[in-house]
Amino acid sequence: MSGRFQVEIDPAYCKACRLCIQVCPKKVLAQRADGKAIVENPDDCIGCQLCEWHCPDFAITIKGEKKNG
């Protein structure tokens, strides 16, 4: 991984609501064919965690140096 942050999405919990895609300011995330979220541009992640906080299904984890605990 070249970015400072790793975005992990667990497809077992993702319900394809697209909220994470909407809130990401850097367009890191995109939709798979089945609607679930995938990480498309991992290097662009700035670690803001908005996707994680907006994920109603606890499917997203941002790892790395975080702004908030």
Added chain:
Amino acid sequence: MAKQLVQGNEACVEAAIAAGVSFFAGYPITPSTEIAEKMAEKLPAKGKVFIQMEDEIASMAAIIGASLTGAKSMTATSGPGFSLMQENIGYAAMTEVPVVVVNVQRGGPSTGTPTLPSQGDMMQARWGTHGDHPVIALAPSSVQETYDLTFEAFNLSEKYMVPVVLLMDEIVGHMREGIELYKPEKIIDRRKPVQSPEEYLPYQTDDSLIPALAPFGQGYRYHVTGLIHDETGFPSNSPKVIEGLVERINKKIDKHADEIITYNSFDVDDADVVLLAYGSPVRSARQVQQAARQEGLKVGLVQMITVWPFPHKVLSQLYRQTEATFIVPELSLGQLADELSKSVPREKILRVNRNDGSLITPAQLDAVVREAVR
């Protein structure tokens, strides 16, 4: 021990305190109010909690919450309040949380006759909340019995993890008699889990069918829900789990019914006529029965102390043995007599009902007894 002049409702409070009640939540309602008043006076002095809630629904909820932390908890009410409590009586039955609910019966339906006695809540005590559920109900006929049975209510509740209803009535609640305020010999506390928190399943049971619920806040974290749940405590819609749980919570009482059921019988072995009563009508029945025996009439009396589970086995056996006519005095239109007809043929049951707010008088009952023995 010197006897003291105590009111029925006060005797209930004294016994509850002696049994170790540490949490009372209630809402004032005639004719049970003295229980809340005395609790308010006495519990804080013992370092225990009294709270007057906003209604009876909340009172039931609060005592279940307190009981889940391990506290012996109770509430007291009368007809309309008992109706409101039904929701959470069902919750306690379903989640197997021990609580004692005192219902000092007054006349109904609805607000009925607040200051007058009745036994119209007998079926409600059994079937007031929805669904097939277990319950134990005890009924005192004197102030001393109120004291005795309040202990018993706590003991049974803790032992079987079930709500126990102390089914009093206005007469018993309000009259004063000389009683002994003794220290209870036997105090039963609920079972404690034997497993470690890691292995603990709150609703796993052994042959007794009774779960050991750990008090909240002692390292055993689990989930409690009024939904059908499996051994882990979490909801399930599996037909097997549904059937298993509903059967178990009922069977845990049925299986132990012989241990739970208590009654007093007087002169029944050779009886041509058996009086069957619980609560204050026992007083009339006893007077009539004793007088009849003195005259040589073969009249006996069965006083039910446990109203639920109903002593069908005892009564059907007694009927087979004696083929007696059963006379059922009760302060309702026939809730007790109807239940009896499951174990004694309907045509062998004579009903003596009174629902005018007065106790059945010995004279009223005596006339029926004489007619029956003739």
Added chain:
Amino acid sequence: MNYKNYLRWNKLPHIWCPGCGHGIVLGAFLRAVAQRELNKDDVAVVSGIGCSSRAAGYVDFNTLHTAHGRAIPFATGIKLSRPDMKVIVLTGDGDATAIGGNHFIHAARRNLDLTVIVFNNNIYGMTSGQFSPMTPHINFATTAPHGNFDYPFDLVELAKGAGATYVARGAAAYPRQLEKAIGQGLDHEGFSVIEAMSQCPTYYGRKNKMGTAEQMLKWQKENATVSSNPGEKIPLGVFVQVERPEYTKLTGQFIDSVSGGK
């Protein structure tokens, strides 16, 4: 501790619909808990009935899923028996303000130390979309097919009027602010109410042509504000934070004075 360690992962995924705001609110709550490093054994979470109240099953504390509207009186029993425990109520707009309205105002009046998080999705979700006391005037619901002519409660004003000593409002669209509002509620000694605006795309959204979950969240973002000059927007923030003797403390003092500290 990582906030996700407070979840009962074997119970997930949860029953909430895709895009439901309740998971966002639950996450904010757990992050607030994690920041305070609350010990799981010392916390009781009590819920009533409804979509929101299923939250109790997903969190690894002493959890109690009760009857409709009754979470607060159950919690009252726990808190009074174990004043040392942190007792948190997770409830919904219908659960807390309709069937449980009486309990809500009385617990506020007593200033009992409970943290009550009201997941407000403006509708009864579990039973598929009937109006609640917090459904806005002339909104639609299955039991208001011609528009709801009831006027709604403003939960903040209700809690304030009833005597709650901490009252805040947050929204799923502002998870960081929501987390702070809940956190301050957890820190507050007394009856704390946090209204958490939550989107229900399945029922409320569909009935009121609010669009997808994304669009509903966007609506929230645009129509609710943390600004102190909210104008026509729904204000978010802390509205009440006052000190008043807390109920279990008062009970304890009262018991000590009556019993002589026995």
Added chain:
Amino acid sequence: MSKHWEIIISGSGGQGVITAGIILAAAALKDGKNVIQTQSYGPEARGGASRCEVLISEENLAYPKVQQCNMLVALTQEALNKYSSLIAPGGMLITDKSIDTSALSNDIIVLKAPVYSTVANIGNLMVANILVLGVLNSVIDAVTGDSLAAAVSSRVPPSTIELNMKALTEGNRVGKELKREVEIA
């Protein structure tokens, strides 16, 4: 005298007839008797005719209510009118001198005591209940004087013990005089 007493004490709400009944019952219990006390509840206790029942017996008591009232105490005309029909033939009535008893049947022993004039002399109408208790017990000897005095002093507010004991003493005196009159007659 009969060893089985079925007593009704009646008056208007607030006169303390229930307290009087409880005190009598407590005294009887102290004497080792069987006793049951019941009362009318509700609106009656807040005005209008109020009543308290006390059963005292050497025998076990089953039925807890009065069946054959052999002693009615009526402190007001209204209470007398309401409850006089409960007095069994041969039973007794104790009431105040001012009360009209002309409608009662001949088989009732009517004892009219100067209840209110005596309490007026004591200086407090509130103790009519205790005074009449003294009257009642001096007439029927249902309980021992010591037990009755002990029950009074333990069940009235501490600040009123002296006043109430005085009322009891006066009641005993009035009762003894009444009893003498009845026996002479």
